[in-house]
Amino acid sequence: MLDYIRIACAVPSVRVGDVAKNTEDICALIEKADARNVDILVFPEMAMTGYTCQDLFFQDALFAGVRAGLGKILACSAAHPAITAAVGLPVRVGMRMFNCAAVIRGGKVAGLAAKTFIPNYNEFYEKRWFSSISDLPEQQRVIPASALGLSRTENIPLDNCLLFELDEQTKVGVEICEDLWTPLPPSTMLALGGAEVILNLSASNETIGKRAYRRELVKHQSAALNCIYAYCSAGSTESTQDLIFSGQCIMAENGTVLTETGSPISTDELLIQDCDLGKVRADRLKNKSFSDAAARYSPAVHPVRVSGGETTLRTDGSLYPLQKLPFVPSAKTDRVQRCMEIFQMQVAGLKHRLETIGTNAVIGVSGGLDSTLALLVSVEAMRQLGRPATDVYGVTMPCFGTSDRTYQNSLELMKTLGVSAREINIRDAVSQHFSDIGHDPAVHNGTYENAQARERTQILMDYASVAGGIVIGTGDLSELALGWCTYNGDHMSMYGVNVSIPKTLIRWMIAAIAEMPAFAASRAVLEDVLDTPISPELLPPDADGKISQQTEDLVGPYALHDFFLYYMLRYGFSPTKIYTLACRAFRGDFDRETIKKWLKAFYRRFFTQQFKRSCMPDGVKVGSVSLSPRGDWRMPSDASGRLWLEEAESL
Numbered sequence: 001m002l003d004y005i006r007i008a009c010a011v012p013s014v015r016v017g018d019v020a021k022n023t024e025d026i027c028a029l030i031e032k033a034d035a036r037n038v039d040i041l042v043f044p045e046m047a048m049t050g051y052t053c054q055d056l057f058f059q060d061a062l063f064a065g066v067r068a069g070l071g072k073i074l075a076c077s078a079a080h081p082a083i084t085a086a087v088g089l090p091v092r093v094g095m096r097m098f099n100c101a102a103v104i105r106g107g108k109v110a111g112l113a114a115k116t117f118i119p120n121y122n123e124f125y126e127k128r129w130f131s132s133i134s135d136l137p138e139q140q141r142v143i144p145a146s147a148l149g150l151s152r153t154e155n156i157p158l159d160n161c162l163l164f165e166l167d168e169q170t171k172v173g174v175e176i177c178e179d180l181w182t183p184l185p186p187s188t189m190l191a192l193g194g195a196e197v198i199l200n201l202s203a204s205n206e207t208i209g210k211r212a213y214r215r216e217l218v219k220h221q222s223a224a225l226n227c228i229y230a231y232c233s234a235g236s237t238e239s240t241q242d243l244i245f246s247g248q249c250i251m252a253e254n255g256t257v258l259t260e261t262g263s264p265i266s267t268d269e270l271l272i273q274d275c276d277l278g279k280v281r282a283d284r285l286k287n288k289s290f291s292d293a294a295a296r297y298s299p300a301v302h303p304v305r306v307s308g309g310e311t312t313l314r315t316d317g318s319l320y321p322l323q324k325l326p327f328v329p330s331a332k333t334d335r336v337q338r339c340m341e342i343f344q345m346q347v348a349g350l351k352h353r354l355e356t357i358g359t360n361a362v363i364g365v366s367g368g369l370d371s372t373l374a375l376l377v378s379v380e381a382m383r384q385l386g387r388p389a390t391d392v393y394g395v396t397m398p399c400f401g402t403s404d405r406t407y408q409n410s411l412e413l414m415k416t417l418g419v420s421a422r423e424i425n426i427r428d429a430v431s432q433h434f435s436d437i438g439h440d441p442a443v444h445n446g447t448y449e450n451a452q453a454r455e456r457t458q459i460l461m462d463y464a465s466v467a468g469g470i471v472i473g474t475g476d477l478s479e480l481a482l483g484w485c486t487y488n489g490d491h492m493s494m495y496g497v498n499v500s501i502p503k504t505l506i507r508w509m510i511a512a513i514a515e516m517p518a519f520a521a522s523r524a525v526l527e528d529v530l531d532t533p534i535s536p537e538l539l540p541p542d543a544d545g546k547i548s549q550q551t552e553d554l555v556g557p558y559a560l561h562d563f564f565l566y567y568m569l570r571y572g573f574s575p576t577k578i579y580t581l582a583c584r585a586f587r588g589d590f591d592r593e594t595i596k597k598w599l600k601a602f603y604r605r606f607f608t609q610q611f612k613r614s615c616m617p618d619g620v621k622v623g624s625v626s627l628s629p630r631g632d633w634r635m636p637s638d639a640s641g642r643l644w645l646e647e648a649e650s651l
Helices: 019-035 051-058 060-079 177-181 186-192 210-224 277-286 288-297 332-357 369-384 404-417 427-437 446-467 477-482 503-513 517-530 551-555 558-571 575-585 592-608 642-649
Strands: 004-011 040-042 084-093 096-105 108-114 142-144 155-159 162-165 171-176 197-202 228-233 249-253 256-260 269-276 302-305 360-364 392-396 420-423 469-473
Touching: 004 019, 004 228, 004 249, 004 277, 019 040, 019 060, 019 269, 040 197, 040 228, 051 060, 060 084, 060 096, 060 108, 084 108, 084 171, 084 197, 096 171, 108 162, 108 171, 108 302, 155 302, 171 177, 171 186, 177 186, 177 197, 177 210, 186 197, 186 288, 197 210, 210 228, 210 249, 210 256, 249 269, 256 269, 269 277, 277 288, 277 558, 332 360, 332 369, 332 469, 332 503, 360 369, 360 446, 369 392, 369 404, 369 469, 369 503, 369 517, 392 404, 392 446, 404 420, 404 517, 427 446, 446 469, 477 503, 477 558, 477 592, 503 517, 503 558, 558 575, 558 592, 575 592, 575 642, 592 642
Parallel strands: 004 040, 040 084, 108 155, 162 302, 171 197, 197 228, 360 392, 360 469, 392 420
Antiparallel strands: 004 269, 084 096, 096 108, 142 155, 162 171, 228 249, 249 256
């Protein structure tokens, strides 16, 4: 199950007071949305009459039109039973009038969600016409269908705490305009009561800066409530006597704005977006503060089963925004900003460790991406401590697999950064070790490779004593996930600055840092490092002296592995969902069999290599995905991956 839901915000070209025309437009939008497989359709506040009717709300003729129009909308709904629609309309109960949203499906009104907070300040004068649902005694919060001009005999709930159940899992809450702007919006209690989707029917006039403020309100509420929040506001055809309405629609999910209307002033809009209920459910499952708040406040919600239509969500998520590189912002400005924020976090972590111990930094410099980033972090940490770059000791340790390109880059990098540089060739030491353990150096197996990695680590650890420093680890998040490191070799250090940074982000990190004035002298060599293939360089170069061992040929493309890692750890998605998303994101890059092959490899390595993560050294956490056994990821080293592998195999 993919857990996607397709939501649409519909902004009709309302004609104030002309209920018959508005009803036709609403029905046309229901038909249009149904053709696009929409599950939930939300209209603006008072879409049937227009929000700016003012004293026309007191006219019986208007309400006669509302009753007739509602019957037509229900007939349309019956013809399109898969859609749940929330339509704004006024409702009279005795001597009071309420600003409501009728939640409709399959030709029936499931319930009337009523506005709680009635604005009566500045340009708003709403209390002249409407009462808060809080003013209505609870025993009166059910009205007969006949009060809406319907011939049926059932009663319809009218309240601000209705929890609309679309199926066994999917629950929807509704609030209206001003409710969101208050210190305690009804949506807070609705979400704590189980609502995963919040709809807001609004008629918010436009003023300078208000558009951005609305966006932040919706974004914040979706984050605080771990929910999907769909906000739909009245369009520009509302009365312009004194106010302009913009038709702004926003859909946010867990603090991320998925989509919004592009035009600053618009109407006749149908904004459609797939949203991921799986992410909402995953975050609520992890976020114990959410469940604690629900238990503490025990919100009094009234479940209402939405019947009369199909109960299966129809979308496959094809309209959901999906990035190939979920760790990397797609926009250049955002990407550079993210990279620099991470860099400063890395620097701050290492700076504090060096300051606390009062020591130097020792780092193995290979000329590859990971060690380059760690070296840049170390140099900047020393600079911020007011210490010279020479307090960073860079050690390059060429051996059988070292190419001339990476060797020269490591030397040039240390030179241009001004660190204390040391070259220690480990060929003889490793050859002696092969002799001691009885390994034939012509056999290029795991022993051949691991011996080099462990020799380098031994030298760094021992040289750290000579230099009065600690060994700075270079391994990254992607390598830890796959176990692509030698146990007690490059797996080990005294502080790892890259442990929360995935491989797909490291290139962008170095590119952003290279633009800093402090590293201008190293820019040329940094650019060449960025062009170098990813390799552990543990096998001899080819006949032309070029790198022969490329990591992605062995463990698979890091773009795929980082994609798998993100959705497995961040949201706990199943192999089926991850595979489906990967096939969609990487269409044209990899065929389905290739994706399946590397997905199986990912799960196999992830489960079998946990023992390396169980004893990984300290390292700064920079994002929402981390593998530290002291923080985000706690897993037994001997856990079985059978369930995941069998599901992946069956794809």
